[in-house]
Amino acid sequence: MRLNNKWSPYHFERKRGISNMENARLTSLLTVVSSTITLSVMLFITIGSGIAIEYGLISLLALIGWLKFSYKSTPSQTNTLPKYILGIVLIVALNTVRYTADFSQFVYLNYNQWFTESFTLNHMQWFVWMVCLPVSLLLFGGYYLSKRQTVGYFFAWWGFIYFTIESLIQLQVELGNYSSYNHVYYLGLILAMLLFYISVSGILKLIKPKEEEQKIEDYQPLTKKQKNLWSLLLVTFVVVYAVTLYTQAGPLPVGVIVGSMMGGMIGWRKTTSNIPADPYKLVPLYLLLQALFYIHVGEEVLTHFNRGIASISGHPWSDVEFDYVITFLGPIFWVFGAYSLWKRQVFGNFILWFMIVGMILGEPTHFLVFPIVRMVKEGIGYEYFSGMYTALFPMIPAILGLIIIVKDHKKHKKAINNV
Amino acid sequence: MFRYCLLFVIFFILSIDTSYAHGFGGSGFLHPLTGIDHLFAMVAVGLWSAQIGGRAVYLVPSCFLFMMAVGGIVGFQEIQLSNVEFMIALSVLLLGLAIFLNKKSSIVLAGLGVAIFGFFHGYAHGAEIPNTLNHIEYMIGFLVTTLGLHIIGAVSGLLILEKRKGSTTLRFSGLTIFVIGVYLTILKI
Structure with missing residues (x-):
């Protein structure tokens, strides 16, 4: 029979396990906090206040959601990951439409005050800072999320909040009174609505994770x-x-x-x-x-x-x-x-x-x-x-x-x- | 079902993007890919032929291709036809409807139907040829891409039908194409 008192080796091992887990969580937390602050400040200095506020706000909200709902216990990733990946697909599709609509020029003309004087928003800069950077971060986040790591859930929060905000920005651009925006058959509107749906349902999944794991679909071997x-x-x-x-x-x-x-x-x-x-x-x-x-x-x-x-x-x-x-x-x-x-x-x-x-x-x-x-x-x-x-x-x-x-x-x- | 919807929406959006850019760059190969109406109609021909089954899998797309070549030649001659764009949009609508209704159609009737549409698609291709291009090369280009789209449609249809609820999924695809066809037809009126 196993000795289950506080002097038993099992007790120490269990405690060490818990302590390691806490250390890992704390490491994740500190990395997240320092990285998000650095990123926001870097964006503020290099590009301007607009993008720094957006990314800073998203990171803050993600941090709050993560600490409140997903920090102490990590639910199964099977319920969150598919929506997270579809969200990335949709954001790239939305950016494709934005590219056709000359979104970078539209933003620069209408919101010039949000950029630093030395920065000019052309297509290339827009792609690097507003497409490539967030999409790469989200894909890295997908790596951690699919491995069911604590920090992966921060990225899940960050991703779904980012999708929500981007979809709201697009809705504002599509439905607002902007004569200079090329609507491209309002395709951005359709995509923004889909993205909003995915992001909100993703956030709800993070707030109330299901206890049981969603089953990954069984495969049927292919016939010849x-x-x-x-x-x-x-x-x-x-x-x-x-x-x-x-x-x-x-x-x-x-x-x-x-x-x-x-x-x-x-x-x-x-x-x-x-x-x-x-x-x-x-x-x-x-x-x-x-x-x-x-x-x-x-x-x-x-x-x-x-x-x-x-x-x-x-x-x-x-x-x-x-x-x-x-x-x-x-x-x-x-x-x-x-x-x-x-x-x-x-x-x-x-x-x-x-x-x-x-x-x-x-x-x-x-x-x-x-x-x-x-x-x-x-x-x-x-x-x-x-x-x-x-x-x-x-x-x-x-x-x-x-x-x-x-x-x-x-x-x-x-x-x-x-x- | 959501993911099918999503795929269709993205597919739809991507094709509109490129058609909006109107950038087939004078290449016959690219022309069928850069117009949402051509793209959906050609894939729909493949899907419908798979749904009818049997010899229709290759006979129905062959009718479309043959009459597309004829239409292309007429287009090269600069003979004026009216309502071509409307007929092309209508082809998307009717092909989508045919897949959705899933009525048992005879191969002859289906072949005749798609042949009429093929003619108008071919005419539009022929009429839009840039002056600098060789007619034969241009025609081979658009016929090869059209054949590719037919094969993609037909094989996708056959694969969908292999699934447990394949028939319903295929009909749903038809409904989506029909809705896109309605949208395009309204734009052309």
Whole structure:
């Protein structure tokens, strides 16, 4: 019989466990407080009071909600994560519409007083500070949330409050008396309403978490017919996408992206088409990959990757086409892949493979292909090529994900052979 | 069902964005992708053919493609036709309705219906060709992309029908396309 008094080893072990947990929570709290203060002050000095107030207010409200409802006990992430990911998908879609509507110019013209004198809000600055920064933070938050870590719930609060405020801003812009805003068929209005719904229901889930875990959908193994139909669908999609990209960007990016897609499809057919990837293991890595990759996209925007490619391929690739395909439309599908992966669907499992192959084989081209082609073509030395400094980081979760998939696949194969 | 709704809304919004930009850049390949009306109609043809089943899976889209080529040639000749944009919007509406109603249609009737719409889609493509482009290359471009969209629609339809409540989901997709068709038709009136 186990001694259960205060001198028993079990008692000390339990106490140490509790103490470790408290330490971890306190570490999270201190990190969150110092990071949010630093971020708000940095934004205030660099950009202006408007964005600093918005991010500061969101962080404060998130901190209050987190401490009151989610700090002491961490509920299951299965009830929160799908909404959180869909929220990110919607915010990127909303920003796509804003891009079409020239939102950055609209904001700068109407709210000039909220920016510092030395700062000019153009499209690039808008993308970096108001799209890339929050979306990358949210994706990092998704990593912690999917791992059910305490700090993940701060990000959940932050995300849902951010979605609420952004949807309210959009509603104000759409319904307010602004003659200078291009409404683009009021698509921003539809998206803002959807985002508002997602964010409010997400907050309600955080306030009143359900005791029981929401079951992740059971998978039905694909029949041979379904597998072939999916393959046909994916190949057709890849061909249509390849043709589109070729007409816009020339052969170089097509080789990298379409090669990754086809490689991903082969990987998917060999492994996760039979048994979908374990979402608890792969979704955190996938979201981390997406966060690091979106930062990489930010670097490409800042340093004009499209112009760099155009200079070596001789095929013009305009900023607008690059922005639409790489910074907005692509990420909508990639982030939606995380939701689909969580639900163990075919789409998510394919996108996972596409991303893994793309990060491992495609991203090193920033070091091994593009600068070298330029060396040969332009007769210059080995110099910086757009996207170089952040290209390799998404490889880390991609390699870890690949190892997990291969290990799991071997394990399942062994189990089937034993049966 | 919410996620299907969400996907459709995002799909709808994305296609409107690009059509708004009107940036097919003179490429035949991009033309069907940069107009929401073309995009939905072409995917709907695939979905409907999957719903009818059997030989319709390839015969119905083939009728659309054939008449699209004919329409393209007529468009190249600069022969004036009226209400083309309205007919294209109407095609989205009627194809969505056909999928939603899920009535047993004969392949001949379905083929004839989509052939009429295919003609107008092809005409619009042909009439909008930039002067600098080669007609044959341009036509091959838009026919290849249209074929891709038909395949995506048909295979998606077959995959949806493999699911337990696939028939209902497909009908719901039809309803969504119908609603978008109504919206587009109103815009063209």
